[in-house]
Amino acid sequence: MNLFSDFEQRVRAALHTLFSEQGREVDAGLIDRVGVEPPRDRAHGDVSTNAALVLSKPLGLKPRELGVELGMILEKDEDVVAVEIAGPGFINLRLSDAFWARQLAAILTSGTAYGHSEVGAEKPVNVEYVSANPTGPMHVGHCRGAVVGDAIASLLAATGHAVTREYYINDAGGQVDVLARSAFLRYREALGEDIGEIPRGLYPGDYLKPVGEALKDEFGDKLLAQDESEWLPEVRDRAISAMMSMIRNDLADLGVSHDVFYSERSLRAEGHDRVAQAVQALRDRGLVYQGTLPPPKGQLPDDWEDREQTLFRSTEFGDDVDRPLLKSDGSYTYFASDIAYHYDKYLRGFRDMIDVLGADHGGYVKRMKAAVTAMSGGEAELEIRLCQLVKLFRAGEPVRMSKRSGDLVTLSEVVEEVGRDAVRFMMLFRKADAPLDFDFQTVTEQSKDNPVFYVQYAHARTASVRRQAKEEISDLDLRPTELAKADLTLLEDEGERGLIRLMADWPRLVQLSAEAQEPHRVAFYLYDLASAFHAHWNRGKDSPQLRFIKPEQRELTLARLALVSALGTVVRSGLEILGVQAPDEMH
RNA sequence: GGCCCCGUAGCUCAGCGGAUAGAGCAGUAGCCUUCUAAGCUAUUGGUCGCAGGUUCGAUUCCUGCCGGGGUCACCA
Incomplete structure (x- = not known):
């Protein structure tokens, strides 16, 4: 449990004591608004509660009066050394050295599990991310969603959820047919034909050349004599699996892994047509009808035709218009398949689903959430996290990319140039819903200006x-469990205490980040922690008595090494969630 | 035009309904070869886009504007 929820319970117990003494009763809903938090300004104390502010009015008291009464009870807590009523009625508590020493020891005995919790109660959560179309290698545009999704999944796992990481393979629509035709062209090329320029509408990238070669090796020139209807399924299967293995390699380079790769095509397998089932589930609830849609306001598409179609009544669940389930040729829309896919997640037992998508899918959010609510009868809930675009720079200059020529910067190029750690950390060093500038030069610098370096260096420094220490003092036992036994109340310097308080905030931060599904908070926390640690280290320059290693003061040295080791542990724990290495030395 | 995201220091951005709104860069002023370095310390700088509303309390929540970006049946 984090120390703030711990004290929240103590405050509630104190309230209970106070009210039963006085025979008063307070609405439970109000008690729920009582919180314990770190004060914004640490000079105000260690923990702070708004209890008196929230409860004074219904009791007909002034906040400060209630604060004094409550404070008298809290003062009896053995971990509390001082109570102050401040500002409009905050109750600020100062905690004992022994209490902080116990927090520090807990880090050392827990290791990188420190900060983890069981609040998720092993509830199944499905996190879907990346789901890039299997038509080419991953480019930088995919990479933010991949990293963010991966980190959200890790955060949920760290808070005790049963997480499944999932990738949806769009292997059923028209664009994999385009992929097949593009690969077929490369096949003809492999057979010696001069194919000239790749026609518009096909995928031009060189990455299909090996697929053409492989087709030649497998089929010889046999496919040339066939109709497209014959060769296309064969070529398509092989092209898709080649693309997927390329994508899996790209993901592996980035350190992203999935538990399940779910094929859209498999939704329609003989015998259990999930799409038909999902549509039927919606029909059973009276949510499917034949009707016409109003044309979009503003710019009217050239080929707009007013016709009747099969619609899902998504407006009943907050969408702006109802959405088609069938195309004009009678086949299912992509949306229908996606409903089926989420229906399948539901049938697999997931009641909490998260999709991480690019911001260009923003228009898709309401209808998909509506669909999940509808087909599960309100039992399941989908949350969608959107990631804004990444703009690439090199030393401040924008990197030009042209999609038409296939001249995109691929993910593997970026990873190769700047390294997995830099890519991952920087993708998380900004709120997901804010655009991100990524500069190749900054992220490879070995300087304070590079946050990746700065945080990793803090770990290396510990x-x-x-x-x-081992070199200077012989026979030191630096195992964390041994260091935890040192006299940690010797850490009396304000810098040291500040570091302990910051570390003790970690469990709460993990919990809040997981609840908000905002992994960038972890990255910012690590930056702050690294910054505080470097600053403290630098104090040893002017004040040698603050240095960690004091050969003539063994007990103090052990306490300080406990502090340093704990700090390394918390940094490692945080980097683990972000999927970034915590090196022992920098090169 | 509808919907979604964003608007906080000169720049890039943090900020779970709480107290005097923070950090980095840039600027300014000093210091500097240290347990392991790729610098350190201090400091200037704000009508939190505008206007209302809810609240004991709003940068935070709600509504309406203004400005920037994304997106808009039958692609995936």
Whole structure:
């Protein structure tokens, strides 16, 4: 449990005591609004509660009066050394050295599990991310969603959810047919034909050349004599699996892994047509009808035709218009398939689903949430996190990309140039719903200006101090469980105490980040923690008495090494969630 | 035009309904070869886009404007 929820319970217990003494009753809903938080300004104390502000009015008291009464009870807590009523009626508590020493020891005994919790109660959560079309290698545009989705999944796992990481393969629509035709062209090329320019509308990238070669090796020139209707399914299958193995490699380079790769095509397998089932489920609830849609306001598409179609009544669940389930040729729309896919998740037992999508899918959010609510009868809920675009820069200059020529910057190029850690950290060093500037130069600098370096260096520095300590003082037992036994109340410097308080905030931060599904908070926290640690280290320059290793003061050294080790542990724990390495030395 | 996201220091951005709104860069002023370095310390700078509303309390929640971006049946 994090220390703030711990004290929240203590405050509630104190309220209970107070009210039963006085024979008063307070609405439970109000008690729920009582919270315990770190004060914005640490000078105000260690923990702060708004209890008196929230409850004074219904009790007909002034906040400060109620604060004094409550404070008298809280003062009896053995971990509380001082109570102050401040500002409009905040109750600020200062906690004992022994309490903080216990927090520090807990980090050392828990290791990187420190900060993890069981609040998720093993509830199944399905997190879908990447789901890039299997028509080419991953480019940088995919990469933010991949990293963000992966980190959200890790956050949920760290807070005790049963997480399934999933990738939806769009292998059923028209564009995989285009892929097949593009690959077929490369096949003819492999057979020696001069194919000239790749026609518009086909995929021009060189990455299909090996697919053409492989087709030649497998089929010889046999396919040339066939109709497209004959060769297309064969070529398509092989092209898709080639693309997927390329994508899996790209993902592996980025350190992103999925538990399930779910094929859109498999939704329609003989015997259990999930699409038909999902549509039927909606029909059973009276949510499917034949009707016409109003034309979109503003710019009217050239080929707009007013016709009757099969519609899902998504407006009943907050969507702006109803959505078609069948195309004019009678086949299912992509949306219908996607409903089926989410219906399948529902049938697999997921009641909480999260989709991480690019911001260009923003228009898709309401209808998909509506569909999940509808087909599950309100039992399941879908949350959609949108990621804004990434703009690439090189030393401040924008990197030009042209989609038409296939001249996109691929994910593997970026990873190769700047490294997995830099890509991952920077993708998370900004709120997901804000656009991101990514500069190749900055993220590879070994300087304070590069946040990746700065945070990793903090970890390396803790390892370095431990190595140095062993060299300077023999027979030190630096195992965390041993360091936890040191006299940690010797850490009396304000810088040291500040670091302990910051570390003790980690469990709460993990929980809040997971609830908000905002992994960038972890990245910012790590940056702050690294910054505080570097600053404290630098104090040792002017004040040698603050240095970690004092050979003539063994007990103090052990306490400080405990502090340093704990700090390394928290940094590692955070980087683990972000999927970034925590190196023991920088090169 | 509808919908979604964004608007906070000169720049890039943090900020779960709480107290005097923070950080980095840039600017300014100093310091500097240290347990492991790729610098350190201090400091200037704000009508939180505008106007209302809810609240004991609003940068945060709601509504309406203004400005920027994305998106808009039958592609996926």
